[in-house]
Amino acid sequence: MSVDKFNILESAFVPLPVENVDTDQIIPARFLKATVREGFGEKLFMDWRYDEDEKEKDDFVLNNKKYSGSILVAGRNFGSGSSREHAAWAIYDYGFKVVVSSFFADIFKNNALNNGLLPVQVSPGFLEDLFMENSKDAGCMLRIDLPEQEITILKNGRKEKFDINHYKKECLLNGYDDIDYLLSMKEKILEFEKKL
Amino acid sequence: MIAKTLFDKIWDSHVVSSIPEGPDVLYIDRHLIHEVTSPQAFTGIENRGLKVFRPEKTIATADHNIPTKDQHLPIKDSLSRLQVEKLTDNCKKHGIDLYGLGHPKNGIVHVIGPELGITQPGMTMVCGDSHTSTHGAFGSIAFGIGTSEVEMVMASQCILQPKPKKMRINIDGTLGKGLSSKDIILYIISKISASGGTGFFIEFAGSTIRALSMEARMTICNMSIEMGARGGLIAPDDTTFNYVKGREFSPKNADWDKAMKVWSKLKTDNDAKFDRELHYKAEDIVPMITYGTNPGMGIKITDKIPLSKSLPEGSRASFEKSLAYMGFEAGSSMIGKKVDYVFLGSCTNGRIEDIRAFAGIVKGKKKAEGITAWIVPGSKLVEKQAKEEGLEKILNDAGFELRQPGCSACLAMNDDKIPEGKYSVSTSNRNFEGRQGPGARTMLASPLTAAAAAITGKISDPSDFIN
Numbered sequence: 001m002s003v004d005k006f007n008i009l010e011s012a013f014v015p016l017p018v019e020n021v022d023t024d025q026i027i028p029a030r031f032l033k034a035t036v037r038e039g040f041g042e043k044l045f046m047d048w049r050y051d052e053d054e055k056e057k058d059d060f061v062l063n064n065k066k067y068s069g070s071i072l073v074a075g076r077n078f079g080s081g082s083s084r085e086h087a088a089w090a091i092y093d094y095g096f097k098v099v100v101s102s103f104f105a106d107i108f109k110n111n112a113l114n115n116g117l118l119p120v121q122v123s124p125g126f127l128e129d130l131f132m133e134n135s136k137d138a139g140c141m142l143r144i145d146l147p148e149q150e151i152t153i154l155k156n157g158r159k160e161k162f163d164i165n166h167y168k169k170e171c172l173l174n175g176y177d178d179i180d181y182l183l184s185m186k187e188k189i190l191e192f193e194k195k196l
Numbered sequence: 197m198i199a200k201t202l203f204d205k206i207w208d209s210h211v212v213s214s215i216p217e218g219p220d221v222l223y224i225d226r227h228l229i230h231e232v233t234s235p236q237a238f239t240g241i242e243n244r245g246l247k248v249f250r251p252e253k254t255i256a257t258a259d260h261n262i263p264t265k266d267q268h269l270p271i272k273d274s275l276s277r278l279q280v281e282k283l284t285d286n287c288k289k290h291g292i293d294l295y296g297l298g299h300p301k302n303g304i305v306h307v308i309g310p311e312l313g314i315t316q317p318g319m320t321m322v323c324g325d326s327h328t329s330t331h332g333a334f335g336s337i338a339f340g341i342g343t344s345e346v347e348m349v350m351a352s353q354c355i356l357q358p359k360p361k362k363m364r365i366n367i368d369g370t371l372g373k374g375l376s377s378k379d380i381i382l383y384i385i386s387k388i389s390a391s392g393g394t395g396f397f398i399e400f401a402g403s404t405i406r407a408l409s410m411e412a413r414m415t416i417c418n419m420s421i422e423m424g425a426r427g428g429l430i431a432p433d434d435t436t437f438n439y440v441k442g443r444e445f446s447p448k449n450a451d452w453d454k455a456m457k458v459w460s461k462l463k464t465d466n467d468a469k470f471d472r473e474l475h476y477k478a479e480d481i482v483p484m485i486t487y488g489t490n491p492g493m494g495i496k497i498t499d500k501i502p503l504s505k506s507l508p509e510g511s512r513a514s515f516e517k518s519l520a521y522m523g524f525e526a527g528s529s530m531i532g533k534k535v536d537y538v539f540l541g542s543c544t545n546g547r548i549e550d551i552r553a554f555a556g557i558v559k560g561k562k563k564a565e566g567i568t569a570w571i572v573p574g575s576k577l578v579e580k581q582a583k584e585e586g587l588e589k590i591l592n593d594a595g596f597e598l599r600q601p602g603c604s605a606c607l608a609m610n611d612d613k614i615p616e617g618k619y620s621v622s623t624s625n626r627n628f629e630g631r632q633g634p635g636a637r638t639m640l641a642s643p644l645t646a647a648a649a650a651i652t653g654k655i656s657d658p659s660d661f662i663n
């Protein structure tokens with residue numbers, strides 16, 4: 001699967017100020033039985049979004065009409081736990097293009113990047129600012145600039161640089177994926193196998 | 197020559213090429229697949245018109261979804277059945293060996309790999325399951341990957357990976373009574389937190405580790421991922437070689453001698469540098485249990501749950517949310533808390549030693565009233581051995597039942613779900629909200645602690661049951 005291109009995004013954001021959001025919360029295991037990639041967005045944060053009778057829980061951010069946008073801003077250590085890529089699929093399928101946190105679990109970060117979902121790691125202070133600005137104004141807009149590797153709170157111009165692996169950045173900007181790259185390496189791989 | 201860590205030696209010898217300012221192209225020796233994270237990857241390569249590049253280096257099993265009772269019958273849940281059938285079709289189409297449901301050697305992917313001799317020192321191994329780190333116990337680089345990466349390996353037997361940082365955790369000294377390697381790893385995670393290992397690959401070393409059996413080492417490497425690490429590994433030694441020797445896929449005769457020449461060199465050089473190094477003493481370790489909703493929230497079983505104000509301000513909200521989910525009060529003691537379910541199993545503690553440990557405690561006693569216990573072997577071979585050794589009889593006499601192998605209540609994708617609000621002492625690896633079923637409340641512990649809970653109906657110190 002090749003990924004969608006990403007360049008610059010301006011959007012409001014959905015705040016989820018919870019630490020250690022693990023993959024079992026993002027997509028509970030009982031929904032991993034599908035054999036296709038589509039449709040996971042409906043199951044995103046299932047047990048936080050709905051009660052036992054499948055009624056929406058009013059107090060959960062995704063059910064709060066106040067919040068919108070294609071950026072999710074979450075507490076520290078986002079995406080810990082399982083290697084299930086379904087977590088990244090669910091977030092992307094729901095409509096988020098960017099997840100901002102002050103710390104990401106390794107495998108989640110990889111999975112996100114492999115699916116065109118951009119993880120933006122900011123400092124703890126910047127994250128706090130984001131939550132604060134959002135509590136004052138739920139429509140508070142952010143600008144995510146991938147070429148410049150910069151995140152900006154549009155209202156006050158406060159910005160921060162973020163890191164991304166150079167190779168992965170190129171992939172996202174151009175919509176390439178890793179498999180295209182690996183397939184182009186066939187000769188080298190065959191060469192390597194001769195030494196085994 | 198520059199001094200290298202064990203990790204560097206294995207990694208460097210598998211790099212096909214390096215992308216400037218990017219990841220390495222790493223060659224993979226063994227790719228393990230199962231029903232849950234593979235179907236979309238098969239579809240992916242087929243959409244590109246490809247076949248699996250090296251099917252002979254790929255091994256499949258069905259484990260996550262399958263029932264642990266009446267395995268001879270068709271799977272009742274239609275979605276699970278479809279996933280398992282899909283795996284069978286895909287394996288057939290691509291020429292991959294499948295140890296599927298009903299196969300005499302079926303089992304949890306991280307249990308059968310070592311058991312069949314597929315896992316060997318010095319290898320690179322991946323699987324679409326984070327607990328692939330288990331195989332690191334043999335001195336291999338093994339880590340979990342996502343489905344896009346499964347697709348990469350299917351297409352090219354390679355994966356793009358940035359090289360992680362290296363940490364060494366040394367544990368020295370002799371473990372006391374009532375303790376197992378599960379307590380060691382829960383202790384370490386409680387010290388460095390559920391994210392303390394992020395970005396690292398961890399080598400476990402020291403006299404305590406050297407004295408452990410292969411099963412016990414696997415438990416440690418298995419849970420290295422629960423501190424956020426990419427994986428864990430232990431240098432191979434005689435314990436490793438004796439375990440590997442004579443298994444179905446291990447090298448034989450002249451090949452064995454050749455392999456041993458390479459394997460015996462697999463250790464960290466004396467003056468090799470780690471990015472971080474930690475030291476612990478076995479004498480400080482006691483039976484551990486978790487009280488919260490991530491594996492870092494563990495304490496000594498005899499301790500009290502911490503008070504919110506003893507924690508850094510930024511962590512208090514998550515801590516309180518976690519206790520509310522568990523229905524526990526800060527400052528209360530773990531000993532004596534009521535237990536409803538006991539789960540012995542998973543790729544963390546579903547091996548023969550774990551069943552022996554559990555049986556050792558419940559022998560001659562009776563399961564407590566009100567306890568539901570699921571004793572789930574990690575594989576068909578473990579199940580068979582437990583029967584042959586008379587462990588099943590001991591379990592039955594004490595009122596327990598040995599089920600059939602699978603992941604079971606570790607992630608509750610099959611029928612083995614802990615009901616909402618119920619308390620479970622579990623030997624698995626994750627206590628996340630809902631991990632063992634919606635609303636389930638999980639306390640992670642060793643097989644010994646699980647056995648003590650199973651016969652008393654409450655959290656009890658296992659050392660009291662050991663002579």
Ligand code: SF4
Nearest residue numbers: 327542543603606607
């Ligand atoms: S037992 Fe649990 S952790 Fe192990 S492979 Fe199965 S689901 Fe994953």
